[in-house]
Amino acid sequence: MHVCHLITGLGIGGTPVMLAKLVEALHPRVRFTVIGMTGDEGCAPRLRAMGVPVHTLGMNRGRPHPKALWRLCSLLRSDRPDVLQTWLYHADLMGLLAAKAVAGCPVVWNVRHATLTPGLDSRSTLLAARASAKLSSxxxxxxxxxxxxGLDVHVAAGYAATRMRLIPNGFDLSRFRPDDDARSALRQSLGLAASTPLIGLMSRYSTLKGQPTFVDAMNRLHAASPDAHFVLCGTDITPANAPLQSLVQSTACADRFHLLGERRDIAEIQASLDIAVSASTSEAFSNSIGEALACGVPVVTTNVGDSASLVGDAGRVVDIGDARAMAAACLNILQRTPEDRKELSRRARRRMEEHYEIGVIARRYHELWMSVIKASGRRAA
Known part of the structure; x- marks a missing residue:
């Protein structure tokens, strides 16, 4: 079977990382080609290291160009995939147009959004989703x-319910796992004592990811837990980010915040935490929550998307933007007995083992691709 993936960009983010994990789980049993619409290279080296061809169309974000469509059509005509798997609205639309024009192969869309709200979502996103809904049947x-x-939101927006398939994110549990050495290593690198409580938010800088709420909550927590330190990690999470740095400097505990930027050792950072926080205002299925749980780290999350059901009894859920409740939830976990916190850790890991292991999720994708190939009357290569 030859599957071609078309994605808006390959930067270090939840969707490109999920694509890379899926390829890793099924390669070389499935032949893959990956095409990025923009020139982002974040996950490209990881894919090329497996021998997977990676192409980019060189588009600028938000600026479709006929040359990019022509380039995509040429790649599909040359590669002749059995299935075109697209990721995110703009890739869904562009991939559908190209596949129908030159490839004749079935197309599977991938929707990774949980809101369609003016003012929260961009005009471009809303227009692409609206066009996709009209074509979905x-x-x-x-x-x-x-x-x-996300399924409920998109069906309500006009997406064809009969075409929808719920497949959650999957996680590499051999990579994301409890790791005592990682706990001590990160603290040592930050110049902290081995017993220092560490609370982290792992996400790119975005209005949707809730960094202001997290900073506010940790500032409140500092009064009750002055020894705690706070780690933020992701794209544009650096002291050079003036708005974020201003937020941190406005607190009474600016020296407790550590802005680590984009990191490749995210599994070790997740495993080093005492509590992982997700402060998002919009989220479908959070990779960072799943990674933390796989590492045995309890989670405090805002009640967005499927976050509450993902965390289950391995953490706490608070309302969006409620910094006071977020601080209280973190303090509740920090003040529990060592045995209670170990039990939270066991619950977190067990949830991921039972429901979200990447091999199980990858098989569901494989079965879906086989079924659409069969329904199209084609025979997989």
């Missing part, structure tokens, strides 16, 4: 959605 062979919340 006769264009793609299937539509993968990674959260129940």
């Amino acid at each position: 006769r264009g793609p062979s299937a539509i993968v959605v990674n959260s129940q919340t």
